[in-house]
Amino acid sequence: MIEIKNVTKGYEDKKEVLKNVNLKIEDSCVFGLVGINGAGKSTLLRLIAGVLQTEAGQVCIDGENVWENERRKSEIFFLPDDPFYASGVTARSLADMYRAVYDFKEKTFQTYLEKFKLNEKAPIRNFSKGMKRQVFVALALAIAPKYLLLDEAFDGLDPLARLVFKRALVELVEEKGATVIISSHSLRELEDVCDSYGILDHGVITCAGELERDLGRVHKFQAAFEKEVSPEMLGFPCMSFHRTGRVVQILARGNAEELTAKLKMLEPLFVEEIEVDFEELFIGEVEARGYLQ
């Protein structure tokens, strides 16, 4: 289990990117780390990977601090949003580097290179953004770490490569008990694979939990009213409220029947519940915190 205990991290030009963050990520799950730009997602992943040192608090795996801990770091593979490769480097030479320090499965690497139709001897600098990403995805899957950290995981990948990657991630979790932490703005992609999630806002985890359970707790209603309705008239707090003419869309937490009953008290022309997805949950959360008003 990954435990982030009271972690604070700041940069010189931007004080406290992360403020006293506490988070527990259970083993064998896919955790989606989401937040607006500059929320601190990449910093948190870099702290978990042991790239950066915390200013206060600890990042622990099974109770052991990750910082400068070779044994724990050998269980982690971090794929940043802009991965490192030197000029002239090929997929082959990258594989050689990771083979030196990780338990590297050459057969898996070759399988994914074939799936992505990549030439392992061609310089990576000549590859497109998506192809570069595919090389690193193949490397990550060949290392098959216990903890896989993916920053902007699906960025640049074409739909087919995304599908292959998502399937591989699910396989990694189900067959090898790996834990995958994905930071991405593609929330619909995350919803396909994530079991749990955390929303990071200005360096603070504002919301975290099991995705399916939390999606079940949030309800989205579409209703039409004769008269103008305002959020104050609803009788319950809403996460977001959008009105287009007589039609309103409301996102709120609570019991669906109770919320529907309260809406019906306002004598709507019609009211219906619409399924909520992760993106709507995220937007509702950030709207509730004063963004996008």
Next chain:
Amino acid sequence: MKRTWKFLRFELKKYLWTLIVLVAVCTIPYIAELSTMELSYVYNHYQTGALTMVLRSSQIGLSLFALGALCYLSPALVYSFKMSKRGIDGYYSLPLKKEKLYLVKTLVGLLLVLVPFTVMYWGGFLALVFRAENPYDMFWYLPAYFGSALLGVCLFGLNAFLFTRGNTVADGFVFMIAYIPLFLMLYEYATAAFDLRGRASYETFITFGGLIEFGNAMHDLIVRYENVTFSPLTFVVMPILGAVGYALLFALLPYEKGENAEQLSDSWFGYKILIPVYTAFLLALNMNAFDIIGFCGIAVAAIVATVVYQRKFKFHLKWWGMIGGALALGLFLGMFIP
């Protein structure tokens, strides 16, 4: 440890082509020169008419020049990963402690210095040995090699530390170059203020000066000059500087912050010290010929250096205070120079 060895093997393999290129660039022209140059000439004394055979330069200095240059190039080749955010993500996330990562990089850096130098040096030696007429005292090539290699190892250590104080490759180079005359400038001030002139040679206080001094002495012995002078202080100063460089490189690793990559180079061994020291001592040393233009020139140079450091034209009041303080210190120190 097994992982560190495997990583070292990988790094050696990674730098193999670089090493081959460096060996070729150093060795081929050197051997070509030594194989074809004239080793001696006959000097006809214009008054007495006596004929004397004079030995030409052994060109050992070329190999030492290459060694010095490699000591500046190699740190940039092996440590530049820490000057990019991507490099930091790539290397610091590997399951290797920083000490082991930097140990591997340092060993590879040393090999990039010593292997091309060794091949060039002994290649040149063989080129001379196999020439029919060889008037040199070839015995001195042996101590010259080990002495130079030791000085090279020391210079690499110092430069490795200085280069890694930079958060960008350009700043790393600036630091290595800025320290070349720094100690000489301090020595110059000391000799001027306290009348110490002649106590030590100037080369002793240039970071690569030891190579020049030792190279000159060895060259003189090889070409059979008499009255060869050499200050053993070189083999005191350089090893101390080298040892301090290696020690600080590793001792400061726990304070090395990954997030500093590509940021301003804020090290206390960088601009923060170099700008005020250069400003103060250049002003102090030029007090004798003090004029308002000279003062303004040094002040402008200090401001330009601060702009380079801060990467902006509008910098904080404290940096203006630093420049002002350094100028005032320079004027004060200048008063002690008779």
